[in-house]
Amino acid sequence: MDDDQTHKDDPEAGRALTIAAELRVVVSRLIRRLREQADVGDLTxxxxxxxxxxxxxxxxxxxxxxxxxxxxxxxxxxxxxxxxxxxxxxxxxxxxxxxxxxxxxTAACREMITAGRAARQDWLFRAIQTNLDQREEEQLADAIELLKRLAAS
CATH class of the missing domain: 1.10.10.10 (Winged helix-like DNA-binding domain superfamily/Winged helix DNA-binding domain)
Known part of the structure; x- marks a missing residue:
C-alpha cells in the first residue's frame, strides 16, 4: 500500500502529513523574511x-x-x-x-554577524508585538516548545 493510501485510511496520519506540509511552508517563509531583515552584502x-x-x-x-x-x-x-x-x-x-x-x-565579521542577528530579532520582536495579542503570544510560546522537541528529534 502506498503512503497516500495509508494516509487516507488513517486520519491521524493524514492530519500529521498536512501539518508537516504547512509547517514546512510557514517555516520557509519565516526564514526568508528573517534573511531579508539583515543584509549581509553580496555573500554567496x-x-x-x-x-x-x-x-x-x-x-x-x-x-x-x-x-x-x-x-x-x-x-x-x-x-x-x-x-x-x-x-x-x-x-x-x-x-x-x-x-x-x-x-x-575578524572583529569586523563578528560585528556584522551580531548586527545581523540583532536586526532579525528586532524585526521578529516588532512583528510579534504588532500582530499578536497576549493569548496568541502565549500560544506561540507553547508552540516554540513543540518546535524545540521536533528540532531535537
Whole structure:
C-alpha cells in the first residue's frame, strides 16, 4: 500500500502529513523574511556557510572547512580567499604545522554577524508585538516548545 493510501485510511496520519506540509511552508517563509531583515552584502551561500562554521566551531584550516562543507580544498581555498579580501577572515600560521594556515573570523565579521542577528530579532520582536495579542503570544510560546522537541528529534 502506498503512503497516500495509508494516509487516507488513517486520519491521524493524514492530519500529521498536512501539518508537516504547512509547517514546512510557514517555516520557509519565516526564514526568508528573517534573511531579508539583515543584509549581509553580496555573500554567496557557501561564503555565509563558511563564516557560520567558523563562528560556531572556531578557527579551522581550509582542509577542515572543505571537509565540513563537503567540497574540494581548492574550491574552499577560492571561497576563503574572497572572504580574506573582504576582511571577514584572517589567517595565521598553524603552530603545529607551519605549512597550514588557521583561519578565524575578524572583529569586523563578528560585528556584522551580531548586527545581523540583532536586526532579525528586532524585526521578529516588532512583528510579534504588532500582530499578536497576549493569548496568541502565549500560544506561540507553547508552540516554540513543540518546535524545540521536533528540532531535537
Amino acid at each position: 551561500s557557501s561564503q555565509k556557510s563558511v563564516l557560520l562554521h567558523l563562528e560556531r566551531e572556531g578557527p579551522a584550516t581550509v582542509t577542515m572547512l572543505a571537509r565540513a562543507q563537503n567540497m574540494r580544498p581548492q574550491s574552499m581555498g577560492a571561497i576563503v580567499s574572497t572572504l580574506e579580501v573582504a576582511g571577514l577572515v584572517d589567517g595565521a600560521p598553524d603552530p603545529g604545522d607551519g605549512r597550514q594556515t588557521i583561519l578565524s573570523l
